[in-house]
Amino acid sequence: MNPDADYVELKNGEVYTHGTEWIEEKSLTKAKKITTVEKGMASDLPAGTILYESEEIPAILIAEYEEIEKRYHLAMGE
Template structure:
């Protein structure tokens, strides 16, 4: 009986802790959707491409040496919250989780958004 009570108490504690530690993207293969990314940071500059969400203003990616590889698309209506329609999207040669967006003579780097 004592062992049963101990196991029941431990199970209850673990269940409560698990319920308190949830985060956007958890248990979803790690990928965040637009709503989850904006919930983490309502002012984030994001866009969605090919079912994946990318965000800019990530300090460490600005320091990376990256080269544009090939254009894979353009920003269309509803894809981005701050980018202009027609901005060009490029892959990078060095990393698959970073895309470069070019518009009005500017380049911005965007990192794939993953949860836990």
């Protein structure tokens, strides 16, 4: 409930957050495409950002837009 949090919420209710240092240190590979961010789904990602599941750790999403890559980890779900 932090107003400065960088998060993305999927349609199934799962919430992923950005900013965990150990995730950035991992060597991760993009696996299957999960979805494309729509307006209102994410706090800091623009609409059109593609979200991929990580091959090595499925609870980590890799967001890709404008040659920028950000990683998000599962924070909670339904």
